[in-house]
Amino acid sequence: MKALSIIPLTTLAAASALQQYLHEASNSQASLSSSSKPLVDSKALQDHITSDKLLKRANKLFEIAQLGVEEYNHPTRVIGSDGHVGTLDYIYSTLAGLGDYYEVSNQSFEAVVGNIFESRLVLGDGEPKSATPMSLTPPTKNKDAVFGPLVLVANEGCDASDYPSNTTGSIALIKRGVCAFGDKSAAAGKAGAIAAVVYNSEKGSLSGTLGEPSKYHVATFGLSNEDAQEFIRKLQDGKLIPSSAYIDSIVHKAPTTNIIAQTKGGDQNNCVMLGGHSDSVAEGPGINDDGSGSISLLEVATHLVNYSVQNCVRFAWWAGEEEGLLGSDYYVSQLSEKENLKIRLFMDYDMMASPNYAYQVYNATNALNPTGSEELRDLYIDFYKSHNQNYTFIPFDGRSDYDAFIKNGIPGGGIATGAEGIKTKDEVEMFGGSAGQWYDPCYHQLCDTVDNCNFDAWVINTKLIAHSVATYAVSFKGFPERTGVSSNAQGEESLYHGPKLVM
Structure with missing residues (x-):
């Protein structure tokens, strides 16, 4: 066993005083260095x-x-x-x-992250070119293709009453607006849909994120308004549109970091x-x-x-x-x-x-x-x-x-x-x-x-x-x-x- 060294209190006090002096001197030098620089212009x-x-x-x-x-x-x-x-x-x-x-610091926090490995959306007999899986979407059941008719949802699909009784086992076609994409996906899931497609209410394609995961979320795609119109017309005319959806994805929480630098x-x-x-x-x-x-x-x-x-x-x-x-x-x-x-x-x-x-x-x-x-x-x-x-x-x-x-x-x-x-x-x-x-x-x-x-x-x-x-x-x-x-x-x-x- 190593013997303990005994240091007189006077020595510790002197060391402490020296440390304080060096700290103040360092701060003084830093202040002098900063003040010697020209004011930013x-x-x-x-x-x-x-x-x-x-x-x-x-x-x-x-x-x-x-x-x-x-x-x-x-x-x-x-x-x-x-x-x-x-x-x-x-x-x-x-x-x-x-x-x-600078005083540089990291601020860590947990964030939801996801990765989409493969996806495919077939509506009727074709694959809409604008179809894009949304970020943080869950996969389709068993990460396999699911099959069901396309069903048109009323209004913007934010309320349970917007979903017709035949939503169960279907792929829900939902208009963008009023509530967040994650809310639409969850509402579709609660109504029994096997997947959801949110179409743009404006010109152009549609990408989005479902945000914080919910157990009610279903595999969800974005679709352009232009691609959606053909299917909307057919559904309004009472036609059946057999469809399928496939997404292989993962969603999980992971640590990430903000970086802050202050003068x-x-x-x-x-x-x-x-x-x-x-x-x-x-x-x-x-x-x-x-x-x-x-x-x-x-x-x-x-x-x-x-x-x-x-x-x-x-x-x-x-x-x-x-x-x-x-x-x-x-x-x-x-x-x-x-x-x-x-x-x-x-x-x-x-x-x-x-x-x-x-x-x-x-x-x-x-x-x-x-x-x-x-x-x-x-x-x-x-x-x-x-x-x-x-x-x-x-x-x-x-x-x-x-x-x-x-x-x-x-x-x-x-x-x-x-x-x-x-x-x-x-x-x-x-x-x-x-x-x-x-x-x-x-x-x-x-x-x-x-x-x-x-x-x-x-x-x-x-x-x-x-x-x-x-x-x-x-x-x-x-x-x-x-x-x-x-x-x-x-x-x-x-x-x-x-x-x-x-x-």
């Missing part, structure tokens, strides 16, 4: 942004997405995949390599916060959605270390956005009122480089959102105008990670370049590109690679992100004070809570 920070730097990071992110090939048979960075784990490692290691400028300098009680999501959908590598936003944040954070700030800057990379804003929802839910009030505003940067882009500004007004949202909106407008760029407003409808912030009293806003929306002729005159096509023709698809990104738009928008950071990192002069966590945000009545979780 918008133009100076913007000047660091180049297409070459964005391209280098985009290529790295696509390389990381390849880690998902073994499990998903194609590149992906969906939560729970090796591609997403690699993305988190890349973001964290990049931030850690910047020295002690150690600046007023810690007055923070400008900005974020983008680190995950992609399972269907592809997500280099525009939202690799572009993640990279823009990382690039701005990398160059901000050359400057001092007067207000703290907090960067966030959310996990699980594609599954229904899981990461940002969880983050805000964990904030105490005191910590909530430290966030003066939140800026959302999701999809900065769509190939058929428009410069889109969320139409965040103070009348419908926390006061300060409109002032942030006007900052974006002023930037585009000062750079002789056109812009257009898009709904502030809860479709991205700002949603939890505005619902909890934090002013919010952001910019985007467009997803599956259709570009108009007027917008072609404003931005170029192709009318009648999606802003991002590869939205939520395998082709969302580096080649899918418009670097001209990406550079402009990353410079705007740098401008937004530099502006508020210096001063909140003229920006409304936070007074509480209650909110007048109208998001509860919107059709969206995330890009896939739609009604």
Whole structure:
């Protein structure tokens, strides 16, 4: 047995005093180092942004997405995949390599993840081309094909009374709207359906997620309105449509992580916060959605270390956005009122480089959102105008990670370049590109690679992100004070809570 060493109390006291001295000296040195840097300036920070730097990071992110090939048979960075784990490692290691400028932390939480291995939908004697299994759908019974007649559900299929008596053993055809996809699937399951097909009430195909699993969920597909109309007419005429559905999938819970980086300098009680999501959908590598936003944040954070700030800057990379804003929802839910009030505003940067882009500004007004949202909106407008760029407003409808912030009293806003929306002729005159096509023709698809990104738009928008950071990192002069966590945000009545979780 080793003898115990006895250290005099005076020695311990001296050691403690020395440790305290070294700690204070270290903090003093860090403060001196920070104060010796020039105060961040918008133009100076913007000047660091180049297409070459964005391209280098985009290529790295696509390389990381390849880690998902073994499990998903194609590149992906969906939560729970090796591609997403690699993305988190890349973001964290990049931030850690910047020295002690940031306090970097991981916030872990459990999220529902899923994988669809195979699927097939046959209605009558054909397979609709637009048929797409919804994220987090359960498999068909025994992961085998099921057979039954197609049955038209009344209204939007949100109530038990919408389902006819012959729903049992059938495949339910349900119109989009009023309630969430998961609610429709569960209602169909309760009515005895063996599968469900939700068709779009608007032009275009339909993808979605069922959200939190329910024992009543059945295998569920999305279908375009165009493909659905033929079957609706036949069913309304009383014709029988023998059909079959097949989905091989898994749904389970897995841990995932938000990454937060906050400057150690600046007023810690007055923070400008900005974020983008680190995950992609399972269907592809997500280099525009939202690799572009993640990279823009990382690039701005990398160059901000050359400057001092007067207000703290907090960067966030959310996990699980594609599954229904899981990461940002969880983050805000964990904030105490005191910590909530430290966030003066939140800026959302999701999809900065769509190939058929428009410069889109969320139409965040103070009348419908926390006061300060409109002032942030006007900052974006002023930037585009000062750079002789056109812009257009898009709904502030809860479709991205700002949603939890505005619902909890934090002013919010952001910019985007467009997803599956259709570009108009007027917008072609404003931005170029192709009318009648999606802003991002590869939205939520395998082709969302580096080649899918418009670097001209990406550079402009990353410079705007740098401008937004530099502006508020210096001063909140003229920006409304936070007074509480209650909110007048109208998001509860919107059709969206995330890009896939739609009604």
